[in-house]
Amino acid sequence: MSRSYWHHREPSTLRARRVLRPAPRREHQPRTPRPKGDRVPSYLVSTGACTIRDLTKSYGDVRANDGVSLDVHRGEIFGLLGPNGAGKSTLVRQLTGLLRPDSGAISLLGHDLVRHPERASRLLGYLGQESTALDELPVGLAAETTARLRGLSARAARTERDAVLDELGLTPLAAKPLARLSGGQRRLACVAAALAGARPVLVLDEPTTGMDPVARRAVWAAVDRRRTADGVTVILVTHNVIEAETVLDRVAVMDAGRVIACDTPGGLKARIDDEVRVELVWRETAPVHLPEVAALSARNDGAENGRRWTLRLPTDEARAAVAAVTGGPAFDALDDFTLTTPSLEDVYMSLGGRGEGLVKA
Numbered sequence: 001m002s003r004s005y006w007h008h009r010e011p012s013t014l015r016a017r018r019v020l021r022p023a024p025r026r027e028h029q030p031r032t033p034r035p036k037g038d039r040v041p042s043y044l045v046s047t048g049a050c051t052i053r054d055l056t057k058s059y060g061d062v063r064a065n066d067g068v069s070l071d072v073h074r075g076e077i078f079g080l081l082g083p084n085g086a087g088k089s090t091l092v093r094q095l096t097g098l099l100r101p102d103s104g105a106i107s108l109l110g111h112d113l114v115r116h117p118e119r120a121s122r123l124l125g126y127l128g129q130e131s132t133a134l135d136e137l138p139v140g141l142a143a144e145t146t147a148r149l150r151g152l153s154a155r156a157a158r159t160e161r162d163a164v165l166d167e168l169g170l171t172p173l174a175a176k177p178l179a180r181l182s183g184g185q186r187r188l189a190c191v192a193a194a195l196a197g198a199r200p201v202l203v204l205d206e207p208t209t210g211m212d213p214v215a216r217r218a219v220w221a222a223v224d225r226r227r228t229a230d231g232v233t234v235i236l237v238t239h240n241v242i243e244a245e246t247v248l249d250r251v252a253v254m255d256a257g258r259v260i261a262c263d264t265p266g267g268l269k270a271r272i273d274d275e276v277r278v279e280l281v282w283r284e285t286a287p288v289h290l291p292e293v294a295a296l297s298a299r300n301d302g303a304e305n306g307r308r309w310t311l312r313l314p315t316d317e318a319r320a321a322v323a324a325v326t327g328g329p330a331f332d333a334l335d336d337f338t339l340t341t342p343s344l345e346d347v348y349m350s351l352g353g354r355g356e357g358l359v360k361a
């Protein structure tokens, strides 16, 4: 038998002292439970929060995850960005122990989650895409119950409930069942429940879907506070490139079940920093009978007969394109144009992504 931390017997004097004077409770600190029993394979031993190697999951012919490998560092906000169907939720469902991989390895804070998926619930707080389980509960009780389930005393859970509701601006809705809230309010209440009770890792699958800007800002501030104050690691699924650029420390770009790039948002954008995005909005259809417009048509990411054209061009070509459409007869057909520096969506496109489903709002 291995001499693990948990199997080590305490000297009897130490045990007696603890009975007389219990150790102070540290319920608000995210704790890192130690691995029990089996050791993780040596290739998964890492000082990071989460190590994923060659993860594969298929549904029939669909390879939802196709050899995914990632390293998430402790205390970072790590994002999974990709369009609908890229495999992001499949990946986090395996990470949360809800779905068994076909092959591959996952280590979370030193625990082998493929062999012991049941340990995930002790290590992380998870907000899935659908949270109907809480629908009948009032907002306050949903947060309090989650905190209790995560081991807080009744009193500490009530304190935690009040704090998280206040933090997210939900106090006036505390007594309302989730089923009677608007979509954005319900999502916010689910975030409150996911944050209640400390966990060293948070896995949030599109947490801000349907929320207004005020609620979104409250969520990001609450997440960032936990990272900064408690060193919580956050794994965040999004297909919103603007949120990804403003919130994430590092991001894995996913497409068709694979990770096609992983870096900081700035590092990813630097790969294409000689490019500029040109958006042309035509009054009706584009005047492709004009040679200067026809020449640009081949570089358009959108439909030729659509009103909105998007072109990703080297800086000098972008300048020439704008001069061509604003300096000649094409100008009469032009409603608007913009020149912008590249976004993560441009990175995604330049990496060969299919460009469907990324959100820019």
Ligand SMILES: Nc1ncnc2c1ncn2[C@@H]1O[C@H](COP(=O)(O)OP(=O)(O)OP(=O)(O)O)[C@@H](O)[C@H]1O
Residues within 6 Å of the ligand: 059, 062, 063, 064, 082, 083, 084, 085, 086, 087, 088, 089, 090, 091, 239
């Ligand atoms: N339970 C399932 N049964 C069959 N196919 C599934 C199932 N879950 C996911 N898939 C398929 O696996 C692929 C990846 O789906 P997944 O939900 O992981 O993508 P996603 O990146 O999270 O998309 P979204 O942004 O829409 O949530 C898709 O082609 C999807 O249709």
